[in-house]
Amino acid sequence: MKTSPSTIDRRNFIRLTGITGAGLMLGLSINVKGETNVEHSANIAEGFEFSPFVIIEKSGQITIFNTRPEIGQGVFQSIPALIAEELEVSLDQVTIKQTGGEKKFGGGQSAGGSASVRSSYNNLRQVGAAAKAMLITAASTQWAVPFGECYAESAKVIHKPSGKTLGYGDLAEAAAKLEVPKTPQLKDPKDFKILGKPSPRPDVPLKSNGKAMFGIDVKVPGMVYASIERCPVFGGTLASFDDSATKKVKGVISVETCDRTIGAQKSTGVAVIADNYWAALQGRKALVVKWDYQGNDTFNTKDFEQTLRDAAKEDGAVQYAQGDFDKAYADAPVKLEAFYETPVVSHSAIEPMNCVASWHDGDQLEIWASTQVPGNIMNSFPKTYGIPPENLKVNVMFSGGGFGRRLYPDYIHETVLLTKKIGKPVKCIWTREDDTKLGPFRPMTFSAMKGALSADGKAIAFQHKVISPTLDGKKDFDKTKADGTMTEGISEQKYEIENMKNLFVHQYMPVPLAAWRAVTSTTLAFAHECFIDEMAVKAKADPMAFRLQMLSKDSDTKNVMQKLKEVSGWDKPLPAGWGRGVAQYEFFAGLAGYVVEVSKKGTGIKIEKVFAVIDLGTVVNPDTVEAQVQGAAVMALGAATKGGIIFEKGQTVQSNYHNNQLVRINEMPKVQVHILANGGPNIKGVGEPGLPSFAPALCNAIYAATGKRIRRLPFDINKIA
Amino acid sequence: MISLNINNKVYEVDASPDMPLLWAIRDLAQLTGTKFGCGIAQCGACTVHLDGMAIRSCSFPVGAAAGKKITTIEGLSEKVGLAVQKAWVELQVPQCGYCQSGQIMSATALLTSKPHPTNADIDAAMQGNLCRCGTYQRVRSAIHRAAELIK
Numbered sequence: 126m127k128t129s130p131s132t133i134d135r136r137n138f139i140r141l142t143g144i145t146g147a148g149l150m151l152g153l154s155i156n157v158k159g160e161t162n163v164e165h166s167a168n169i170a171e172g173f174e175f176s177p178f179v180i181i182e183k184s185g186q187i188t189i190f191n192t193r194p195e196i197g198q199g200v201f202q203s204i205p206a207l208i209a210e211e212l213e214v215s216l217d218q219v220t221i222k223q224t225g226g227e228k229k230f231g232g233g234q235s236a237g238g239s240a241s242v243r244s245s246y247n248n249l250r251q252v253g254a255a256a257k258a259m260l261i262t263a264a265s266t267q268w269a270v271p272f273g274e275c276y277a278e279s280a281k282v283i284h285k286p287s288g289k290t291l292g293y294g295d296l297a298e299a300a301a302k303l304e305v306p307k308t309p310q311l312k313d314p315k316d317f318k319i320l321g322k323p324s325p326r327p328d329v330p331l332k333s334n335g336k337a338m339f340g341i342d343v344k345v346p347g348m349v350y351a352s353i354e355r356c357p358v359f360g361g362t363l364a365s366f367d368d369s370a371t372k373k374v375k376g377v378i379s380v381e382t383c384d385r386t387i388g389a390q391k392s393t394g395v396a397v398i399a400d401n402y403w404a405a406l407q408g409r410k411a412l413v414v415k416w417d418y419q420g421n422d423t424f425n426t427k428d429f430e431q432t433l434r435d436a437a438k439e440d441g442a443v444q445y446a447q448g449d450f451d452k453a454y455a456d457a458p459v460k461l462e463a464f465y466e467t468p469v470v471s472h473s474a475i476e477p478m479n480c481v482a483s484w485h486d487g488d489q490l491e492i493w494a495s496t497q498v499p500g501n502i503m504n505s506f507p508k509t510y511g512i513p514p515e516n517l518k519v520n521v522m523f524s525g526g527g528f529g530r531r532l533y534p535d536y537i538h539e540t541v542l543l544t545k546k547i548g549k550p551v552k553c554i555w556t557r558e559d560d561t562k563l564g565p566f567r568p569m570t571f572s573a574m575k576g577a578l579s580a581d582g583k584a585i586a587f588q589h590k591v592i593s594p595t596l597d598g599k600k601d602f603d604k605t606k607a608d609g610t611m612t613e614g615i616s617e618q619k620y621e622i623e624n625m626k627n628l629f630v631h632q633y634m635p636v637p638l639a640a641w642r643a644v645t646s647t648t649l650a651f652a653h654e655c656f657i658d659e660m661a662v663k664a665k666a667d668p669m670a671f672r673l674q675m676l677s678k679d680s681d682t683k684n685v686m687q688k689l690k691e692v693s694g695w696d697k698p699l700p701a702g703w704g705r706g707v708a709q710y711e712f713f714a715g716l717a718g719y720v721v722e723v724s725k726k727g728t729g730i731k732i733e734k735v736f737a738v739i740d741l742g743t744v745v746n747p748d749t750v751e752a753q754v755q756g757a758a759v760m761a762l763g764a765a766t767k768g769g770i771i772f773e774k775g776q777t778v779q780s781n782y783h784n785n786q787l788v789r790i791n792e793m794p795k796v797q798v799h800i801l802a803n804g805g806p807n808i809k810g811v812g813e814p815g816l817p818s819f820a821p822a823l824c825n826a827i828y829a830a831t832g833k834r835i836r837r838l839p840f841d842i843n844k845i846a
Numbered sequence: 847m848i849s850l851n852i853n854n855k856v857y858e859v860d861a862s863p864d865m866p867l868l869w870a871i872r873d874l875a876q877l878t879g880t881k882f883g884c885g886i887a888q889c890g891a892c893t894v895h896l897d898g899m900a901i902r903s904c905s906f907p908v909g910a911a912a913g914k915k916i917t918t919i920e921g922l923s924e925k926v927g928l929a930v931q932k933a934w935v936e937l938q939v940p941q942c943g944y945c946q947s948g949q950i951m952s953a954t955a956l957l958t959s960k961p962h963p964t965n966a967d968i969d970a971a972m973q974g975n976l977c978r979c980g981t982y983q984r985v986r987s988a989i990h991r992a993a994e995l996i997k
Contacts (some may be wrong), residue, residue, distance in 0.1 A: 195942075196942055197940075197941035197942030197943070197979045198941070325935070325938060326938060328940075329934070329935055329938055329939075329943075330935050331943070332940035332942075332946050333931045333934040333935050333939070333940060333943075333946060334919065334920070334922075334931060335877075335879020335880070335918065335920045336920075337943050339881075339944060342878035344876065344878075350873075401873045401874070402869055402872075402873055403861075403865045403866065403869040403873070473978055474942075474944075474978055475881070475883045475889060475891055475942075475945045475976060475977070476881070476944045477882065523942070523943065523944075524942060525881070525942050525943070525945075526942045526978045526979060527942075528978070556885060557883065557884040557885055558885075748938055752938065752981070752984065755981075755983050755984075756980030757980070758980065759977075759979075759980025759982065760978070760980055781885075781886055781888060782883075782884050782886075782889050783886065783888050787978060789973050789976065790968065790969060790972045790973060790975070790977075790982040790985060791969035791973050793982035793983060793986075796983060
């Protein structure tokens with residue numbers, strides 16, 4: 126990422142800039158008074174670019190660019206705050222603008238992997254610090270006083286001895302001509318005014334008064350609406366269609382074929398174009414389409430699950446090994462095995478997939494979308510459509526949820542294909558049924574677990590064998606290799622077990638698959654941490670003590686476990702009929718753990734208390750972190766206890782929220798969140814780590830309360846026999 | 847043409863009477879604060895007030911709304927609605943924010959009829975509003991906070 130001041134191109138740096146560029150720019154421009162300012166030409170007059178990320182105008186107006194799509198994770202505050210902190214401005218003194226994959230903002234223009242803050246923390250602070258140093262230099266030069274006698278505060282430079290002040294707007298022109306300091310002095314974290322403190326998010330007022338602009342809210346002149354009928358069978362495609370009835374529907378303009386590519390699958394659908402969305406839907410209903418299923422209409426979940434169970438007998442590829450698992454396991458006095466199963470689930474962002482695109486003037490393309498990957502779109506679309514990169518403009522709108530689904534631009538390509546075909550701006554909106562039925566989905570993983578204990582109850586051997594498809598959806602897989610994503614985290618846990626051998630068995634699944642919030646850790650942690658619990662039970666040990674005993678060395682995991690023990694009051698007795706469970710999981714995005722307390726309630730289970738501990742090293746906005754972890758717990762609860770996605774006859778059975786249920790407010794447990802931010806070199810992620818360990822902590826608590834070991838998700842929390 | 851009173855402003859919309867009110871509000875009156883989520887009254891993102899009652903506009907024919915007073919998120923101007931919005935910002939409820947117009951409209955209708963709702967009242971009134979980000983804990987707190995602000 127080209128953000129370090131030392132790498133900023135000086136010519137670019139001192140260039141008097143408008144961020145206008147040529148043609149239209151729909152800047153998502155926000156000010157904190159709660160008004161959205163979505164303009165088609167966002168002129169910034171007399172602005173001085175201090176780096177691509179900061180513009181200061183003579184008027185004193187300061188613009189900070191946010192490179193990360195806001196999908197609910199709070200980056201509209203946390204990313205600009207990194208710059209603002211060092212620049213000595215508060216966020217209500219700046220306008221935040223969203224970038225759209227433009228080259229000058231460098232790589233990393235995406236929202237994924239819980240990476241936004243942790244990967245920008247140092248370099249964006251340097252951006253702010255460099256600009257501040259230049260402003261101070263400009264002021265001290267103008268005053269002819271030493272640099273060291275001046276400091277910056279609240280968008281002003283102050284000369285300490287005399288009390289003279291100059292606003293950033295007055296200094297911008299002179300400051301922007303100065304050399305960019307290569308290693309600007311960063312603030313001591315103890316002096317932070319924004320970072321590390323609960324801070325309001327500038328997008329929240331807009332999201333409370335209806336003014337926030339999501340992709341689905343974009344309207345451009347001459348725009349028409351589209352809805353696409355697609356083959357319900359994965360792997361099928363269009364045979365023929367009759368649109369005579371469709372064309373009689375009032376408002377329908379035309380009917381076009383339209384391709385969708387997702388993962389390894391490509392299929393042709395039929396798009397109805399109309400002058401309003403409702404007419405497009407009515408026209409779509411009137412279509413008569415014949416599909417060619419290409420023999421793919423037999424795939425079903427029930428048989429596939431049996432295929433996975435059978436495949437578990439294969440040796441599999443070694444993902445990681447230490448010690449001699451086979452010997453240790455064979456010789457062990459106490460051993461146990463268990464098999465864990467998880468379902469396919471949907472992302473179900475409440476804003477359905479949608480996009481507005483305009484192909485105009487022969488080879489110009491403009492896109493407005495809720496997307497997690499503007500950088501990738503900017504990189505790949507010009508090649509795909511054979512246009513010069515400078516002819517593409519991407520406007521990143523607020524996303525009504527992402528959860529991994531908006532990493533995949535299939536819905537954006539569809540819209541581009543349509544606007545290119547008809548020569549008008551098109552808004553294409555998926556129905557909820559499209560969203561539920563067509564994927565891509567989080568795949569299931571099945572896990573074959575083996576563990577062994579010494580005679581005195583110590584864990585001496587452990588094996589986690591994952592049986593699953595891969596996210597890329599490819600049929601041919603080199604069976605001698607383990608897939609890294611599908612075995613995520615299983616060999617990264619800090620438990621000190623001498624002999625370990627983790628394995629992967631691939632099984633092709635003919636439906637589009639995708640990363641889902643916290644990816645494969647959301648299923649693997651369930652097997653992993655429930656089985657650790659099974660080992661504790663077999664060892665007749667307390668599950669917390671059993672884990673801590675395997676964490677003799679200092680580690681973040683040990684800290685999380687000790688914090689969980691403390692905040693949950695683990696050693697305090699519970700009322701009769703209650704049980705508590707613990708789990709943690711560390712993976713690429715970060716580390717968190719839970720203690721869940723449940724009680725028996727009739728035939729079911731009530732979640733009484735939830736304690737979460739997330740380890741970050743460094744925290745930017747604790748209020749956002751709390752919200753993210755609470756939300757992650759809800760999402761994990763849904764994936765563990767709601768129906769999941771089932772396939773029959775090559776298609777998805779579920780269609781909408783009535784049969785693909787999400788957790789509702791009455792089912793939401795109170796989640797108490799504790800943040801560990803004790804420093805350390807690695808900043809961990811926020812958005813995802815709260816998911817994986819929730820389900821195993823819940824299931825371990827249910828075992829403690831009822832003696833019933835849950836090894837298959839989803840389960841009905843109201844019926845625990 | 848159908849005449850709609852939305853937020854005390856009259857809109858003449860060219861729509862067939864069976865068009866859902868949601869699309870008349872979004873595409874014809876161009877008030878986009880009201881959201882499309884499911885189309886079958888399962889998620890509540892499209893919640894508006896019809897003569898003060900919370901309804902799901904995705905499943906309510908525009909023809910039946912003629913002559914009635916429609917309030918959308920953009921039109922909240924009474925004490926209760928403003929208190930709810932204030933509490934929403936104070937407690938930083940929204941994450942992605944997409945469902946929040948509907949949450950706020952449902953919460954406002956609840957507090958208008960029950961100024962001091964219990965948790966059970968909140969469960970009953972807010973169950974129809976899905977939030978995929980999982981903001982429910984703060985939604986609950988913000989409703990209690992708004993109740994205090996109204997006092």
